[in-house]
Amino acid sequence: MRKLFSRQLVEARHEMLSIFEAVDLTLHDAxxxxxxxxxxxxxxxxxxxxQIDARCANLEAVCYNLIATQSPVASDFRLLQTIIYVNFxxxxxxxxxxxxxxxxxxxxxxxxxxxxxxVELIETEASLVYQVxxxxxxxxxxxxxxxxxxxxxxxxxxRQVYEEFxxxxxxxxxxxxxxxxxxDDLRRTIMTSRYLERISSVSVEIGTRLTxxxxxxxxxxxxxxxxxxGELESMRIPSGEGVILEPKSxxxxxxxxxxDEVGAKxxxxxxxxxxxxxxxx
Amino acid sequence: MSVYQSAPAVTESAxxxxxxxxxxxxxHALTDVNLNIAKNKITAFIGxxxxxxxxxxxxxxxxxxxxxxxxxxxxMTLDESDIYAEGVDPVDLRRRVGMIFQQPNPFPKSxxxxxxxxxxxxxxxSKSDLDDIVEESLKRANLWKEVSNQLxxxxxxxxxxxxxxxxxxxxxxxxxxxxxxxxxCSAIDPTSVQKVEDLxxxxxxxxxxxxxxxxxxxxxxISDYTAFFLQxxxxxxxxxxxxxxxxxxxxxxxxxxxxxxxxxxxx
Amino acid sequence: xxxxxxxxxxxxxxxxxxKRALSHGKQGRISKNTxxxxxxxxxxxxxxxTTLVLVAIIAYVVVNGLPHISLDxxxxxxxxxxxxxxxxxxxxxxxxxxxxxxxxxxxIAVLAAVYxxxxxxxxxxxxxxxxxxxxxxxVPSIVMGLFGYALFVEAMGLGLSMLSAALALALLxxxxxxxxxxxxxxxxxxxxxxxxYGLGATKWQVVSKIVLPSAFGRIATGIVLGIGRAIGETxxxxxxxxxxxxxxxxxxxxxxxMTVHLYLLANDGINMNAAYGTALLLMxxxxxxxxxxxxxxxxxx
Numbered sequence: 001m002r003k004l005f006s007r008q009l010v011e012a013r014h015e016m017l018s019i020f021e022a023v024d025l026t027l028h029d030a031x032x033x034x035x036x037x038x039x040x041x042x043x044x045x046x047x048x049x050x051q052i053d054a055r056c057a058n059l060e061a062v063c064y065n066l067i068a069t070q071s072p073v074a075s076d077f078r079l080l081q082t083i084i085y086v087n088f089x090x091x092x093x094x095x096x097x098x099x100x101x102x103x104x105x106x107x108x109x110x111x112x113x114x115x116x117x118x119v120e121l122i123e124t125e126a127s128l129v130y131q132v133x134x135x136x137x138x139x140x141x142x143x144x145x146x147x148x149x150x151x152x153x154x155x156x157x158x159r160q161v162y163e164e165f166x167x168x169x170x171x172x173x174x175x176x177x178x179x180x181x182x183x184d185d186l187r188r189t190i191m192t193s194r195y196l197e198r199i200s201s202v203s204v205e206i207g208t209r210l211t212x213x214x215x216x217x218x219x220x221x222x223x224x225x226x227x228x229x230g231e232l233e234s235m236r237i238p239s240g241e242g243v244i245l246e247p248k249s250x251x252x253x254x255x256x257x258x259x260d261e262v263g264a265k266x267x268x269x270x271x272x273x274x275x276x277x278x279x280x281x
Numbered sequence: 282m283s284v285y286q287s288a289p290a291v292t293e294s295a296x297x298x299x300x301x302x303x304x305x306x307x308x309h310a311l312t313d314v315n316l317n318i319a320k321n322k323i324t325a326f327i328g329x330x331x332x333x334x335x336x337x338x339x340x341x342x343x344x345x346x347x348x349x350x351x352x353x354x355x356x357m358t359l360d361e362s363d364i365y366a367e368g369v370d371p372v373d374l375r376r377r378v379g380m381i382f383q384q385p386n387p388f389p390k391s392x393x394x395x396x397x398x399x400x401x402x403x404x405x406x407s408k409s410d411l412d413d414i415v416e417e418s419l420k421r422a423n424l425w426k427e428v429s430n431q432l433x434x435x436x437x438x439x440x441x442x443x444x445x446x447x448x449x450x451x452x453x454x455x456x457x458x459x460x461x462x463x464x465x466c467s468a469i470d471p472t473s474v475q476k477v478e479d480l481x482x483x484x485x486x487x488x489x490x491x492x493x494x495x496x497x498x499x500x501x502x503i504s505d506y507t508a509f510f511l512q513x514x515x516x517x518x519x520x521x522x523x524x525x526x527x528x529x530x531x532x533x534x535x536x537x538x539x540x541x542x543x544x545x546x547x548x
Numbered sequence: 549x550x551x552x553x554x555x556x557x558x559x560x561x562x563x564x565x566x567k568r569a570l571s572h573g574k575q576g577r578i579s580k581n582t583x584x585x586x587x588x589x590x591x592x593x594x595x596x597x598t599t600l601v602l603v604a605i606i607a608y609v610v611v612n613g614l615p616h617i618s619l620d621x622x623x624x625x626x627x628x629x630x631x632x633x634x635x636x637x638x639x640x641x642x643x644x645x646x647x648x649x650x651x652x653x654x655x656i657a658v659l660a661a662v663y664x665x666x667x668x669x670x671x672x673x674x675x676x677x678x679x680x681x682x683x684x685x686x687v688p689s690i691v692m693g694l695f696g697y698a699l700f701v702e703a704m705g706l707g708l709s710m711l712s713a714a715l716a717l718a719l720l721x722x723x724x725x726x727x728x729x730x731x732x733x734x735x736x737x738x739x740x741x742x743x744x745y746g747l748g749a750t751k752w753q754v755v756s757k758i759v760l761p762s763a764f765g766r767i768a769t770g771i772v773l774g775i776g777r778a779i780g781e782t783x784x785x786x787x788x789x790x791x792x793x794x795x796x797x798x799x800x801x802x803x804x805x806m807t808v809h810l811y812l813l814a815n816d817g818i819n820m821n822a823a824y825g826t827a828l829l830l831m832x833x834x835x836x837x838x839x840x841x842x843x844x845x846x847x848x849x
Binding site (some may be wrong): 340344347349372373374375376379380381382383386387388389390398399402403421448455485499 | 561595669670739740742743744746748749750753757761762794826
């Protein structure tokens with residue numbers, strides 16, 4: 001029943017995941033461009049974020065249109081609210097990724113010399129952020145409340161690296177006393193670190209929306225941390241087909257993410273998908 | 282928990298059903314209904330056809346007594362007194378618990394006489410009193426402006442939506458505490474539906490309103506509380522599945538059957 | 549994939565088969581158009597015969613009776629062997645007896661109908677009463693006449709009188725009025741009753757203030773139809789009212805109603821013109837009642 005609407009919901013959900021995948025992959029590009037001084041890659045990443053913005057705008061329109069025309073209730077309504085929320089935050093993430101790409105482009109153009117120590121810290125921070133993004137993808141695909149809960153723990157190291165970055169930066173600035181120009185360039189690297197930290201934090205916010213989708217409770221991150229896992233699980237309420245999908249059908253839309261970042265559960269799903277595709281070929 | 286989910290319990294109850302069962306002859310129609318209807322709020326009963334929601338509604342003013350062979354078990358109290366107790370006159374009860382039906386049912390009399398019917402039954406004979414009651418009731422039903430200069434016109438000459446509001450005015454004229462509405466909007470046009478819904482919102486602060494509706498959007502729009510009834514197995518009695526604040530029921534129902542029904546993926 | 553393809557062709561062929569079957573159905577020997585036209589003609593003929601019979605009777609009576617109608621004929625007293633002159637006493641007798649019968653029959657019939665429709669527990673007893681009423685309606689009027697003669701005229705000692713005749717006619721009208729009243733009451737929508745109950749009305753208040761007024765038009769129609777039947781009745785009054793030309797004053801007076809007068813005139817063949825005149829007047833009165841009944845039922849809608 002309501003076949004068309006169910007299909008539209010699932011399509012919106014898949015588009016949300018697909019945008020998530022695009023943001024994640026573009027972040028990889030932007031960081032690589034930053035580290036490798038690859039101007040072309042930086043440009044490509046920047047263009048990709050513009051495309052992502054367009055997709056976000058479109059998905060938002062689709063969701064509001066469904067609300068206006070289909071009068072969704074219960075889990076259908078929670079799903080649409082969740083998609084709109086996630087979609088909005090994906091647009092925020094895309095904005096940060098674009099800023100990183102811009103920074104990378106500037107760094108390549110001006111051929112900046114940035115202390116290796118700082119670049120390495122950026123790389124470390126980025127790899128931690130990838131883990132947060134991957135875990136968020138796992139949580140969304142598998143409706144996995146415990147994966148969602150682990151997001152806070154994954155986000156913590158990102159913050160630590162960011163603070164570490166700050167300390168190192170301050171140390172460099174105070175010891176080396178760079179001239180005005182070099183000072184400016186150094187500041188850009190802080191911003192990159194800052195954007196990475198924001199992206200991670202936004203990704204956690206995206207993930208915590210899962211509580212609302214699956215339990216109907218509008219809990220904040222601290223509420224979630226206070227509840228133990230069993231309590232969270234027991235609060236799950238019934239949901240319709242737009243929410244309880246075969247996770248495989250979702251996994252297809254994030255299948256391009258690096259397997260070592262997405263967590264064991266999602267990685268297994270993606271491997272299974274790949275195996276199936278090979279069989280068909 | 283955030284403030285949004287702190288579900289305030291029903292603070293003051295108008296009607297309370299406890300372990301309520303109902304039979305039409307040998308047919309066990311409803312079983313084990315436990316429900317607190319909030320005073321001066323709007324409560325909506327939803328559920329598929331044959332789920333007993335209208336039957337339950339008619340139990341609340343003992344309208345089912347008019348059908349031969351009906352029987353109840355359990356208790357139903359109105360303002361803390363059992364309405365099925367011995368010595369309770371259903372005729373008095375029905376004056377306190379008014380009812381509006383699916384089909385607008387004005388009497389084949391003038392608009393004035395339709396509204397004056399109830400007060401006349403109560404023994405009001407003074408012309409000026411009746412005039413006041415008729416005007417006041419029609420005003421409360423938002424019909425006065427449309428009919429004030431044609432009170433002697435036949436009630437059946439009005440449009441369907443106006444007829445329904447006339448029926449509401451007719452019930453208001455006897456000052457009921459509770460208003461039962463059995464799908465009051467399913468036989469009238471959309472504009473009139475809106476007028477009736479506005480009217481319900483205006484009446485609610487001083488009157489307990491219970492509405493049976495097939496239109497889930499309507500339940501979501503106008504009610505404070507929603508109760509979902511279901512007959513799961515044909516031949517078995519129906520019962521209350523879920524009851525709660527309307528926004529909670531419509532965003533996060535706790536029962537899978539409620540979820541399936543309100544999202545339209547039932548059966 | 550291969551399986552999918554095979555099912556889809558099968559579906560295609562089944563829908564094609566249905567289309568073929570529909571477009572290649574066998575044609576009848578006579579074309580559909582012709583049979584349609586023939587049957588239309590047959591129906592028209594049947595309708596025409598019915599109307600023709602009615603028109604013929606009316607025309608025959610009018611042509612023969614109209615020249616004889618005059619104020620003297622209507623308001624005059626018969627003379628000679630009661631075959632000449634006017635028919636005034638018979639008109640009065642007919643109206644007298646019918647009015648009396650209506651007064652006797654209506655309250656009983658309506659109250660019985662209310663009981664059957666509203667109060668009685670629906671079941672065997674009510675069905676038996678209904679069946680009895682329907683059977684009573686089909687009792688031949690000559691039997692009712694004999695019964696009335698035996699009971700009212702002889703046993704109760706009312707003699708050949710207006711009252712005897714009215715009682716017998718009331719028996720004849722009773723089932724008609726009762727059944728139409730019951731139907732009228734049942735046709736009042738239950739929603740309207742519920743509305744009254746919902747306002748705290750008792751059963752009697754609902755019946756007296758809502759149901760009966762709502763059903764009034766149809767009840768009145770039933771009464772008028774019953775009256776029409778009573779006016780035209782011959783056999784019953786022949787046995788219970790007598791044949792004497794008399795202007796009735798008290799209910800125990802005897803008289804001669806129009807139908808009996810007509811019967812006697814025609815039987816003796818003394819004055820056929822007067823017979824046709826009487827017949828015409830009788831028809832006009834009955835027609836007037838039928839039109840009045842139609843008017844009432846229209847008004848009540």
